[in-house]
Amino acid sequence: MIVCTNREDILRIVEEAKAVSKSIGFVPTMGALHQGHISLVEKSLKQNNITIVSIFINPKQFNQSEDFEKYPRTLNKDIEILKKSGCSIVFVPSYEQVYQDSSSIEVNLDGLDTVLEGKFRKGHFQGVVDVVYRLFKIVSPNRAYFGKKDYQQLLIIKKMIDYFDFNIEIVPCEIIREPDGLALSSRNTRLSSTERDNTKVISEALFEAKKIYRNNQVNIVKNFVQNKIEQNNFLSCEYVEICDPDTLKPCSSKQKALNKILLTAVYCGKVRLIDNILLDSE
Ligand code: PAF
Numbered sequence: 001m002i003v004c005t006n007r008e009d010i011l012r013i014v015e016e017a018k019a020v021s022k023s024i025g026f027v028p029t030m031g032a033l034h035q036g037h038i039s040l041v042e043k044s045l046k047q048n049n050i051t052i053v054s055i056f057i058n059p060k061q062f063n064q065s066e067d068f069e070k071y072p073r074t075l076n077k078d079i080e081i082l083k084k085s086g087c088s089i090v091f092v093p094s095y096e097q098v099y100q101d102s103s104s105i106e107v108n109l110d111g112l113d114t115v116l117e118g119k120f121r122k123g124h125f126q127g128v129v130d131v132v133y134r135l136f137k138i139v140s141p142n143r144a145y146f147g148k149k150d151y152q153q154l155l156i157i158k159k160m161i162d163y164f165d166f167n168i169e170i171v172p173c174e175i176i177r178e179p180d181g182l183a184l185s186s187r188n189t190r191l192s193s194t195e196r197d198n199t200k201v202i203s204e205a206l207f208e209a210k211k212i213y214r215n216n217q218v219n220i221v222k223n224f225v226q227n228k229i230e231q232n233n234f235l236s237c238e239y240v241e242i243c244d245p246d247t248l249k250p251c252s253s254k255q256k257a258l259n260k261i262l263l264t265a266v267y268c269g270k271v272r273l274i275d276n277i278l279l280d281s282e
Pocket of ligand 1: 028029030056128131132150
C-alpha cells in the first residue's frame with residue numbers, strides 16, 4: 001500500500017492508471033476508521049482496479065471549534081487497518097495540499113443544504129462541498145463511495161456531481177451498525193461507557209417507527225420517536241424530521257409516513273449523533 005502526502009503523486013498515479021484503462025474507486029474519509037469505512041473500501045475493491053482512500057480532517061466543515069479539536073485522530077492505526085483491507089493507495093494531504101486557493105465552490109443545491117443538518121450546522125455543507133470538489137479534482141475517480149448514515153451529505157454530493165457534470169458514479173453504501181443497533185460513527189469513541197449503553201435507544205426508536213408506525217401520519221411517527229428517545233435521561237433530540245427521500249423537503253404533519261425518510265440528530269452529553277431510516281415496508 002502506498003501512502004502519499006503530496007497531491008502531485010496522486011495526480012501522477014491516476015494519470016498512469018487511466019492511461020492503461022484502470023478504474024479508480026475513491027473513499028474520502030476523515031480518518032478514525034471503523035467498519036463503516038471498511039465496508040466502503042471493500043465495495044470499492046470489488047468494483048475497481050485501484051482503490052484510493054483519503055484521510056483529511058477538513059476544518060472547513062466543522063461549525064464548532066471544539067468538535068474539530070476533539071475529533072479523534074488515529075492516523076497510524078488507520079493506516080494499519082487500510083493495509084489489512086487491501087486498499088492500494090492512501091492520500092493523507094496537508095491543508096495546503098488540498099486548499100491551494102481559498103475560494104468557495106458555488107453549487108445550486110436546491111435547498112438540500114438549508115434543512116436538517118444544514119439548519120443546525122451552519123456552513124457545514126459548504127465545507128463538505130469545498131473539500132470533496134477539490135479531492136475529486138485530484139483523484140478523478142470513476143466511482144466514489146459514501147455511507148447512507150450521512151444521508152444528506154450523500155444527496156448533496158450527488159447534486160454537486162450533476163451540477164458540474166462530473167463523470168463520477170456515486171455509490172451509496174448501507175449504514176453499518178453495532179450489534180445493539182447504534183450506527184457506527186467516529187464520534188462514538190467519545191461516549192463514556194454509560195452513555196454508550198444508552199445510545200442504543202436511538203436506533204430502537206427508528207426501527208420501531210418503521211416496523212409499527214410507518215402507515216401512520218407523520219406527526220404521530222415523529223412524536224413517537226422523539227418521546228421514546230427523550231424518555232432516556234442521557235439523550236436529547238436536536239431534530240426528528242420526516243422528509244421526502246429525494247429532495248429532503250420536510251413532510252407536513254398529516255401526510256402518511258410510508259416510504260419517507262426519518263432523520264434525527266441526538267445529543268448524548270456533548271456528543272452529537274445522527275441516524276436515519278427509510279420508512280418503507282421492506
Ligand atoms: O463523511 C465524511 O467523513 C466527510 O464529510 C468527507 C466526505 C470525508 C469530507 O470531508
